[in-house]
Amino acid sequence: MSCAHGLAPDGLERAFSIDASAITFGRGVLGEVGEHARSCGMTRVALFTDRRVAALPFFETARASLALAGIDVAVYGEVRVEPTDASFLEAATFAKQGRFDGYVSVGGGSVIDTCKAAALYATYPAPFLAYVNAPIGEGRAVPGALPPHIACPTTCGTGSECTAIAVCDVLALATKTGIVSRRLRPTLALVDPSCTATLPASVVAASGFDVLCHALESFTARPFSSRPRPERPGLRPLSQGSNPWSDVGSLEALRLCGKALLRAVSDGGDDEAREALSWAATLAGIAFGNAGVHLPHAMAYAVAGLVRDFRMPDYPAEEAMVPHGVSVVVNAPSVLRWTASACPDRHLEAAAALGADVRGASAEAAGRLLADHVAGLMQRTAVPNGLTGVGYSEADLDALAERAALQKRLCDNAPRPVTTSDLRALFSGALTCW
Numbered sequence: 103m104s105c106a107h108g109l110a111p112d113g114l115e116r117a118f119s120i121d122a123s124a125i126t127f128g129r130g131v132l133g134e135v136g137e138h139a140r141s142c143g144m145t146r147v148a149l150f151t152d153r154r155v156a157a158l159p160f161f162e163t164a165r166a167s168l169a170l171a172g173i174d175v176a177v178y179g180e181v182r183v184e185p186t187d188a189s190f191l192e193a194a195t196f197a198k199q200g201r202f203d204g205y206v207s208v209g210g211g212s213v214i215d216t217c218k219a220a221a222l223y224a225t226y227p228a229p230f231l232a233y234v235n236a237p238i239g240e241g242r243a244v245p246g247a248l249p250p251h252i253a254c255p256t257t258c259g260t261g262s263e264c265t266a267i268a269v270c271d272v273l274a275l276a277t278k279t280g281i282v283s284r285r286l287r288p289t290l291a292l293v294d295p296s297c298t299a300t301l302p303a304s305v306v307a308a309s310g311f312d313v314l315c316h317a318l319e320s321f322t323a324r325p326f327s328s329r330p331r332p333e334r335p336g337l338r339p340l341s342q343g344s345n346p347w348s349d350v351g352s353l354e355a356l357r358l359c360g361k362a363l364l365r366a367v368s369d370g371g372d373d374e375a376r377e378a379l380s381w382a383a384t385l386a387g388i389a390f391g392n393a394g395v396h397l398p399h400a401m402a403y404a405v406a407g408l409v410r411d412f413r414m415p416d417y418p419a420e421e422a423m424v425p426h427g428v429s430v431v432v433n434a435p436s437v438l439r440w441t442a443s444a445c446p447d448r449h450l451e452a453a454a455a456l457g458a459d460v461r462g463a464s465a466e467a468a469g470r471l472l473a474d475h476v477a478g479l480m481q482r483t484a485v486p487n488g489l490t491g492v493g494y495s496e497a498d499l500d501a502l503a504e505r506a507a508l509q510k511r512l513c514d515n516a517p518r519p520v521t522t523s524d525l526r527a528l529f530s531g532a533l534t535c536w
C-alpha cells in the first residue's frame with residue numbers, strides 16, 4: 103500500500119507527536135465547568151458565546167456553575183457565526199479590557215475559535231496578520247503561554263475544542279485563513295452531548311459532514327514519514343500528515359459517522375445518534391489536530407470566502423454564508439476520486455468504515471466507490487449538490503482555484519502534489535456531486 107508507514111530512509115521524518123487537550127465527555131458535564139475552572143486557577147473569566155446559544159438553557163447552566171464556584175464572570179455574547187478578522191479583534195478588545203485570568207467558550211467552532219484568538223491578541227497584542235499563517239500573514243510564533251481556556255462545544259462538528267487552530271475570514275482578501283499554534287489548544291475540552299439535542303437538522307448535517315471530512319482527510323493525508331526530518335523537534339509541524347495515532351481516531355470517527363449521521367440529522371430525538379456524532383467529532387478533532395486536513399478544507403476556504411448569495415436554512419439570514427461543513431463536503435467527492443491513486447487501500451478502508459460494501463473492489467475503483475458513498479450520504483441529508491448548489495458556476499473556477507492555492511499548508515498535506523490547474527480541475531469536478 104503506497105501510504106504505508108514503513109521505515110523512513112535517511113532525511114525523512116521518523117517520528118510523530120501526539121498532542122491533545124484534556125477531555126471530559128458525557129451528558130451533563132457542562133454543569134461541572136465551575137469546578138474545572140477553579141482547578142485551572144481561574145478567578146475572573148471571560149465567557150464567550152453567540153446570541154443563539156446565549157438564549158439556550160444550557161448556557162445558563164454553564165454561567166451558574168462558574169458563579170457557584172465563586173468565579174467572577176463577564177459574558178461576551180456577540181461572537182459572529184463564521185468569524186472575521188474584524189470580529190476576532192473586537193473580541194480581543196473585550197478580552198484585553200477585562201483583565202481575565204481564564205477563558206471559557208460555550209458554542210460551536212466560531213465561538214471556540216474566537217475565544218482562542220481573543221486570548222491570544224489580548225495576551226500578546228500584535229497587528230492582526232502577525233500570527234496568521236503565511237503566505238497570507240507573517241506566521242509569527244506565539245511568544246508564550248496563554249491563560250487557561252475551557253472549551254465547551256455545543257455542536258457536533260468542528261473539533262475546535264481539541265485543535266490548535268483558529269479560523270476566520272480575512273475580509274479584505276475574501277478568503278478564510280487560520281492561526282496555528284500549540285499555544286492555542288484549549289486546556290480542557292468539556293464535551294456535553296446533551297447540548298446537541300436542540301440543533302436543527304441542517305446544522306447537524308453541516309457539522310456532521312465537517313466531522314466526516316476531518317476524519318477522511320486525516321486518514322488520507324500525506325504520511326508523516328514522507329516529510330523531511332526537521333532540524334530540531336520544535337520545527338515538527340502540527341499538521342504532521344497521517345500517522346498511527348490519528349488513524350485510530352479517524353477510523354473510529356468514520357465508523358460512527360456511518361452509523362449515526364443519517365439518524366442524527368433526521369431525528370432530533372435520537373439521543374444515541376447525536377451522542378455518537380459528538381464522540382465522532384471529538385475523535386476526529388484529535389485526529390486532525392495531529393494529522394491535519396488537506397484539499398477539501400483548502401478548497402472550502404475559497405468556497406466560503408467568495409460566496410455571493412447562498413443562505414442555508416436555520417443559519418443567520420442577514421448575510422450570505424456557506425456553513426463550514428457544507429463548504430468542505432461539496433469538494434470531497436471530486437477530491438477523493440483524484441487522491442485515491444496515491445493510497446487506494448486507505449480510500450477503500452475509509453469507505454468500509456463508513457459502511458460501504460467494498461467486497462471485491464479493485465484499487466482503480468477505490469476513489470469512485472468512496473466518492474459515491476459520500477455523495478449518497480449528502481443526497482440523503484439534503485446537503486446542497488456541489489458548488490452549483492451553493493451558487494457557483496463554471497465561470498468561477500479560476501477564482502476559486504487561485505484562492506484555494508493560497509492555502510499552502512493544507513495543499514501540502516494532500517497525498518498527491520497539487521497545482522493551481524489541478525485545483526481548477528477538482529473544482530470543476532465538484533460543480534455537482536451526483
Ligand SMILES: [Fe+2]
Pocket residue numbers: 260312316399426430
Ligand atoms: Fe472543518
